[in-house]
Amino acid sequence: MQLTISSLRKQYPGVAALDGVDLDIRSGELVALLGPSGSGKTTLLRVIAGLLHADAGRVLFGDVDATRLSLRERNVGFVFQHYALFRHMTVAENIAFGLRSRPRKRRPDKATIARRVQELLQLVQLPEHGGRYPDQLSGGQKQRIALARALAIDPAVLLLDEPFGALDAKVRVELRRWLRKLHEQTGQTTLFVTHDQEEALELADRVVVMRAGRVEQVGTPDEIYREPASPYVFEFIGRANVLHGQVTGGRFRMDGLELDAAGVADGPARLYLRPHDLAVAEPGAGALPATVRGVQRLGGRITAELDAGGQALELEAFDSDALPLAAGETVHLRPARYRVFAAGT
Numbered sequence: 001m002q003l004t005i006s007s008l009r010k011q012y013p014g015v016a017a018l019d020g021v022d023l024d025i026r027s028g029e030l031v032a033l034l035g036p037s038g039s040g041k042t043t044l045l046r047v048i049a050g051l052l053h054a055d056a057g058r059v060l061f062g063d064v065d066a067t068r069l070s071l072r073e074r075n076v077g078f079v080f081q082h083y084a085l086f087r088h089m090t091v092a093e094n095i096a097f098g099l100r101s102r103p104r105k106r107r108p109d110k111a112t113i114a115r116r117v118q119e120l121l122q123l124v125q126l127p128e129h130g131g132r133y134p135d136q137l138s139g140g141q142k143q144r145i146a147l148a149r150a151l152a153i154d155p156a157v158l159l160l161d162e163p164f165g166a167l168d169a170k171v172r173v174e175l176r177r178w179l180r181k182l183h184e185q186t187g188q189t190t191l192f193v194t195h196d197q198e199e200a201l202e203l204a205d206r207v208v209v210m211r212a213g214r215v216e217q218v219g220t221p222d223e224i225y226r227e228p229a230s231p232y233v234f235e236f237i238g239r240a241n242v243l244h245g246q247v248t249g250g251r252f253r254m255d256g257l258e259l260d261a262a263g264v265a266d267g268p269a270r271l272y273l274r275p276h277d278l279a280v281a282e283p284g285a286g287a288l289p290a291t292v293r294g295v296q297r298l299g300g301r302i303t304a305e306l307d308a309g310g311q312a313l314e315l316e317a318f319d320s321d322a323l324p325l326a327a328g329e330t331v332h333l334r335p336a337r338y339r340v341f342a343a344g345t
């Protein structure tokens with residue numbers, strides 16, 4: 001099911017939780033809503049679900065205007081961070097719940113429900129667990145059952161709010177890979193909220209980066225990582241070095257360093273680059289002299305802290321033989337890949 005969100009606004013006293021959100025989600029996409037705490041991710045998900053009404057704007061499910069429809073009428077599947085399984089029901093009863101509580105006319109018969117429950121237990125790879133109670137499951141198993149329950153009603157969209165947030169790091173990583181495979185099997189249009197950039201980049205077809213109730217950038221994980229549209233996205237996704245300099249005539253300059261910055265307005269500017277996009281170069285025109293402050297080696301990986309004209313920098317590389325760095329030395333650096341933003345953007 002395709003989702004179209006336009007001009008959504010939701011105001012709370014003193015804060016715009018949603019400040020004009022536009023978003024198109026294609027049918028079958030797995031999309032991550034990524035942003036720091038308070039950026040509006042949960043509010044957006046709840047408005048899409050129909051758990052919360054926006055002050056303005058529209059939500060379309062396919063061609064149907066769902067803005068005024070209730071949660072049930074929207075037919076969405078929802079999974080929260082804290083397993084919301086019913087403790088007094090078995091796993092099978094939990095999964096069947098959405099189908100059993102349908103009005104009689106739309107309710108499948110008992111045998112059909114039982115078949116569907118078994119299919120879903122297979123799908124979430126817990127075929128033997130139907131008779132257990134939630135308290136007899138691990139955290140990760142509970143979340144898989146919560147997903148099975150959400151999928152049982154064959155939802156138009158699946159909405160996941162930090163579904164693995166309460167689990168330990170190892171289980172989280174396992175479950176997100178599992179969710180990716182599950183999505184490839186079901187092709188269900190899915191939106192999931194996370195504040196974990198690694199989770200978003202690994203799992204999603206597209207990532208929506210949110211900032212203070214607005215969409216800052218939408219793109220594939222690769223686009224978001226390689227072509228961040230703003231300093232905010234650059235710093236939020238992965239590690240970033242920031243160097244302050246000047247742009248004149250489309251060239252960024254700082255100490256000896258000179259780089260192309262076409263399209264950036266003249267004036268103070270900031271150069272953003274990832275630690276692994278910084279290489280040691282021959283001294284000469286356009287290279288940045290820097291002093292090595294410290295070097296750490298871990299297996300084949302080397303990280304170095306440097307100082308360039310009073311500005312701190314981090315360099316990362318994977319072949320320490322190629323990088324004879326030692327504290328106190330002066331080296332020359334050249335960025336392989338970078339972005340320049342005018343100050344104040």
Ligand SMILES: Nc1ncnc2c1ncn2[C@@H]1O[C@H](COP(=O)(O)OP(=O)(O)OP(=O)(O)O)[C@@H](O)[C@H]1O
Binds near residue numbers: 015016038040043
């Ligand atoms: N019921 C409410 N009453 C007042 N303010 C609220 C309410 N719900 C959310 N807010 C505010 O709206 C903003 C967005 O909140 P929201 O929960 O959508 O953010 P989030 O990105 O999901 O954050 P988190 O990652 O912490 O869950 C925050 O400033 C929050 O304090």
